[in-house]
Amino acid sequence: MLEDAIRRVREREVPWNELRQAGALRRIERARAAPRRPPRRVPLLVMAGACAAVACFALWRGRVHHVIAQGTATTAAVAIAPETSETILRLADGSIARQAPGAFVQVQAVEEERTELLQTLGTVHYEIAPNPRRRFVVRAHDVDVNVLGTIFLVDVKPLAVSVHVERGQVEVAQQGRRVTLAAGEGITFETSGAGFGAIAPRIESGGSGPSQRPGAPESSPPIRTRAASPLPRERMTEASSPLLFLEQADRARASGDLDGAARALRELLQQYPNDTRIALAEFVLGRVESARGSHVEAVRAFEACVARGPGGALGEDALAEWASARSRSGDAAGAASLAQRYLATYPSGVHRRAMQRLIDGEH
Amino acid sequence: MAQPVPQQIHNDSEEVLLAQLASGSSQAFVEVYRRYARYVATIGFRLLGDDSELDDLVQETFMQVSAGIDGLRDPKGFRSWLATIAVRCIWRRRAQRRRRQLLRKSLGVLGLSRSDPADRRPVDDLYEQLDRVPERCRLPWLMHRVMGETLPETAAACGVSLTTAKRRIAEAEARLERSRDA
Numbered sequence: 103m104l105e106d107a108i109r110r111v112r113e114r115e116v117p118w119n120e121l122r123q124a125g126a127l128r129r130i131e132r133a134r135a136a137p138r139r140p141p142r143r144v145p146l147l148v149m150a151g152a153c154a155a156v157a158c159f160a161l162w163r164g165r166v167h168h169v170i171a172q173g174t175a176t177t178a179a180v181a182i183a184p185e186t187s188e189t190i191l192r193l194a195d196g197s198i199a200r201q202a203p204g205a206f207v208q209v210q211a212v213e214e215e216r217t218e219l220l221q222t223l224g225t226v227h228y229e230i231a232p233n234p235r236r237r238f239v240v241r242a243h244d245v246d247v248n249v250l251g252t253i254f255l256v257d258v259k260p261l262a263v264s265v266h267v268e269r270g271q272v273e274v275a276q277q278g279r280r281v282t283l284a285a286g287e288g289i290t291f292e293t294s295g296a297g298f299g300a301i302a303p304r305i306e307s308g309g310s311g312p313s314q315r316p317g318a319p320e321s322s323p324p325i326r327t328r329a330a331s332p333l334p335r336e337r338m339t340e341a342s343s344p345l346l347f348l349e350q351a352d353r354a355r356a357s358g359d360l361d362g363a364a365r366a367l368r369e370l371l372q373q374y375p376n377d378t379r380i381a382l383a384e385f386v387l388g389r390v391e392s393a394r395g396s397h398v399e400a401v402r403a404f405e406a407c408v409a410r411g412p413g414g415a416l417g418e419d420a421l422a423e424w425a426s427a428r429s430r431s432g433d434a435a436g437a438a439s440l441a442q443r444y445l446a447t448y449p450s451g452v453h454r455r456a457m458q459r460l461i462d463g464e465h
Numbered sequence: 466m467a468q469p470v471p472q473q474i475h476n477d478s479e480e481v482l483l484a485q486l487a488s489g490s491s492q493a494f495v496e497v498y499r500r501y502a503r504y505v506a507t508i509g510f511r512l513l514g515d516d517s518e519l520d521d522l523v524q525e526t527f528m529q530v531s532a533g534i535d536g537l538r539d540p541k542g543f544r545s546w547l548a549t550i551a552v553r554c555i556w557r558r559r560a561q562r563r564r565r566q567l568l569r570k571s572l573g574v575l576g577l578s579r580s581d582p583a584d585r586r587p588v589d590d591l592y593e594q595l596d597r598v599p600e601r602c603r604l605p606w607l608m609h610r611v612m613g614e615t616l617p618e619t620a621a622a623c624g625v626s627l628t629t630a631k632r633r634i635a636e637a638e639a640r641l642e643r644s645r646d647a
Binding site: 103104106107108110111112114116117118122123125126127129130131133134 | 491494495498499502503506507510511516519520523524527528531587588590591610611613638641642645
């Protein structure tokens with residue numbers, strides 16, 4: 103009986119044909135082409151243990167933060183916005199970090215007086231809830247962005263960090279050097295090579311690429327200061343026109359069209375005399391005029407920039423550029439006077455050697 | 466339709482073919498699949514008792530072949546190694562089936578699992594009786610008695626020693642005999 107059943111089973115034709123064989127092969131090849139997932143061979147017990155450990159850790163963390171924050175919720179919630187594929191990180195204080203696909207932000211600390219985020223890659227748009235008692239820092243490579251309450255964007259690339267401010271003010275620091283950015287301003291730090299504190303910044307010059315500032319070591323990595331690029335956000339339309347002029351000027355400078363860059367900048371100065379980016383536009387115009395060889399025009403532009411009292415690196419750079427432009431225009435006495443003003447204002451400034459040379463009568 | 470395989474690979478010895486497969490050759494993989502897909506399907510059909518999961522089984526087995534070919538020390542043992550992978554996959558699928566059956570029973574959902582024409586009756590009866598044999602005995606018994614694999618091949622495919630394979634086959638045989646006598 104048993105032998106008969108075995109014989110019948112053996113005699114049964116295997117329902118496997120060319121069609122099934124080809125279909126299975128197609129699926130196998132698709133699966134082989136797809137990125138491999140890690141094998142799912144973690145024993146159930148280990149997984150259960152890991153889940154329990156994570157739950158305990160989360161509870162412990164929550165309790166610790168609860169104590170630190172004296173009753174305020176401190177945990178962050180993460181959500182995916184399906185319409186934009188952004189990952190939205192909501193902090194308990196109401197601040198929001200919208201991470202573009204591929205971006206990565208890690209919460210380092212959320213405390214009553216200090217919030218620290220570490221951004222290692224990609225573009226993140228921050229909306230920070232104002233809180234003067236709390237220090238809010240975004241760290242990206244060796245760049246720290248200190249915030250009081252503002253909207254800004256940080257773009258981290260392997261060798262550069264860009265910061266663009268939409269609203270409010272941020273202070274950006276890299277190795278002891280600090281730059282304050284106002285709404286509409288942006289800055290790019292190159293993060294490779296020597297530290298910021300030991301170098302002189304280089305600001306993009308028209309057409310011929312970045313030029314080394316006097317007194318700066320040869321090996322200094324450049325720091326580019328420029329207006330914020332138009333951001334892919336609807337809320338930026340309010341500030342789009344001045345930005346468009348700045349972008350137009352940037353593009354013209356990049357293509358060597360210095361006349362076009364100067365035209366765009368003058369248009370901006372004429373149409374938006376009260377815009378927050380005017381000081382920056384004056385500064386860039388000064389650089390463009392210097393590159394064109396119009397040193398008198400450059401002097402005027404840098405003077406106008408300094409007159410607007412820009413803070414941070416822009417103010418320092420503008421004063422040094424003004425002095426240098428005066429020197430190039432043939433006004434040695436005026437250049438020396440401005441150089442002395444620079445040294446008095448920025449005794450350890452990055453242009454001090456160049457300014458000293460102007461005072462000493464060297465060119 | 467299966468992809469055409471170049472004549473060169475078509476004629477290669479198994480050793481050369483497996484060496485090419487280990488070096489990541491897609492053509493070698495297709496040729497290995499062409500040579501052994503039916504063998505895996507046969508193991509699956511005989512051990513599972515039906516063809517409902519045959520395609521998935523063949524796919525899963527060859528995916529594991531693709532991932533683990535680097536670990537194959539002796540190319541001569543490829544067929545046995547392939548059978549071992551297939552049996553492991555069947556083992557998992559059988560376990561899933563048992564859980565599903567248990568769930569169906571607990572929910573009171575019981576339906577016909579297969580047709581019952583007169584000429585299939587002995588076959589269906591045998592698989593029903595085999596369902597009552599422990600899995601550790603069922604698979605070696607099927608590999609040896611139905612698939613016709615030798616005892617060492619069966620032991621290797623089931624991942625047990627020869628003695629254990631013999632003992633389990635004998636245990637399955639005894640259970641089946643008792644079941645039939647009853």
